[in-house]
Amino acid sequence: MSGLAHYLEDEGLATVIVALVREHIVKMRPPRALWVPFELGRPFGTPGDGGLQRRVLQASLALLDKTLTAPHLEEFNEEAPIHDDSNWHFPGSLDNSGVLAEAASVMPIWRLARERIGRSTVGISGLPPQSAVEFIARFHDSEPMPNPQGMAPVSRARFAVDDIKAFYLEAAMAEGGQPSARQLHEWFWSGTLAGELLREFQQRARVSADKNLQLIAGSLVPAERTDWFLHGLKSPEQ
Amino acid sequence: MLKPLLLPAITPPRWVWVIDVVRLADIPEPERTVIADLACPVYADTSPVTPVAAALRHVAIVSTAGLIVRGERPMLANEAGYRAIAATVDDGDILCSHVSTNFDRTGFQQDLDVVLPRDRLRELEEEGSIGKAADTHYAFMGATSPVKLEDKARELGRSMLALGVNTVVLAPV
Incomplete structure (x- = not known):
């Protein structure tokens, strides 16, 4: 991102960066940066907190009012507290008789979440959520699910994994509350058959003879949620 | 032509352990250092553009x-191109195709403005x-080598200038 700042300024645009990783700013020295002490993935703070988002945006634009002769890095001095919501629980019951049954049981809850939130981020694979689960579950079968036109099977698999995660995590927020990201991920990766499915898929992708599948293996499951990490196995690098 | 002083190979570590979407400072060593020490190109200091007065700022978010x-081809790892997101695109039609598993998406899933604060920017416009x-706002694929992005970044810069944009808020995740 700092590289973009250099290029855009060189073209004549004034830039400010809202940065989550201070160390990269220090190294790359863009003209103006505001470091924010938030979770990775949340440069403007907390979902639903328009006030905080606005203050971050205002603070970043305020850097343009300073007369600068050297790269300028400023800190945003407001935290976005991270805490678990002890009252949070998944707002429904999961059918744990199989991963497809589980996904079917998530569907009505996800629909409620979509209504409450007003949108959904599911859909990047081009498959409906339950089909995304089936696509991954059958990926290594002798009769895999047909792959629709427009995307290579391995790419479809990568984005189907993203859709499955979004489908479950959005459903988990159907009743609101303020579960932390950590809580939501703990539930997904440790409490659902879909999480187990994705870990198994990642393991098979990692050792697959298909180089393209190997390449996406690192984009499927957070490293600390992989079986080799959880069970003290050797990392793929060792 | 602006060029990095050094051009190290930008090879992201294959296994960066981040414990579920936390602040970098909370990530245990040695993983924290792996991220913090990620190879970055080193640039000569760019002379900052003199910003226009606040009331004249025409601001885009990148x-x-x-x-x-929604419906577009997802961006792929190390892709150098960018996408345009018109103001008329509904929040529900904006999807994330970033390759990394190491940042939180639940904030984005609940509220687009956590990542792309279009509403907040419109509020600033409304109040003057x-x-x-x-x-139109724009998006690149993160984790792509900054050096690889140069041509497209410059192309986008010229395009934004032609549209009257003079100020850019850059928002990595």
Whole structure:
């Protein structure tokens, strides 16, 4: 991102960066940066907190009012507290008789979440959520699910994994509350058959003879949620 | 032509252990250092553009979340291109195709403005704190080598200038 700042300024645009990783700013020295002490993935703070988002945006634009002769890095001095919501629980019951049954049981809850939130981020694979689960579950079968036109099977698999995660995590927020990201991920990766499915898929992708599948293996499951990490196995690098 | 002083190979570590979407400072060593010490090109200091007065600012947001509009081809790892997101695109049609598993998406899933604060920018326009919120915002794929992005970044810069944009808020994830 700092590289973009250099290029855009060189073209004549004034830039400010809202940065989550201070160390990269220090190294790359863009003209103006505001470091924010938030979770990775949340440069403007907390979902639903328009006030905080606005203050971050205002603070970043305020850097343009300073007369600068050297790269300028400023800190945003407001935290976005991270805490678990002890009252949070998944707002429904999961059918744990199989991963497809589980996904079917998530569907009505996800629909409620979509209504409450007003949108959904599911859909990047081009498959409906339950089909995304089936696509991954059958990926290594002798009769895999047909792959629709427009995307290579391995790419479809990568984005189907993203859709499955979004489908479950959005459903988990159907009743609101303020579960932390950590809580939501703990539930997904440790409490659902879909999480187990994705870990198994990642393991098979990692050792697959298909180089393209190997390449996406690192984009499927957070490293600390992989079986080799959880069970003290050797990392793929060792 | 602006060039990095050094051009190290930008090879992201294959296994960066981040314990579920936390602040970098909370990540245990040695993983924290792996991220913090990620090889970055070193640039000569760029002379900052003299900003226009706040009331004249025409502001666009550029994200590196790999954002796309629903129905478009998702961005791929190390892709150098960018996508345009018109103001008329509904929040529900903006998707994230970023390759990394190491940042939180639940904030984005609940509220687009956590990543792409279009509504907040429009509020600043309405109250007169800026001149105009751009009609289009943009997204690159994060984790792509900055050096690889140069041509497309410059192309985008010229395109934004042609549209009257004079100020850019850059928002990595």
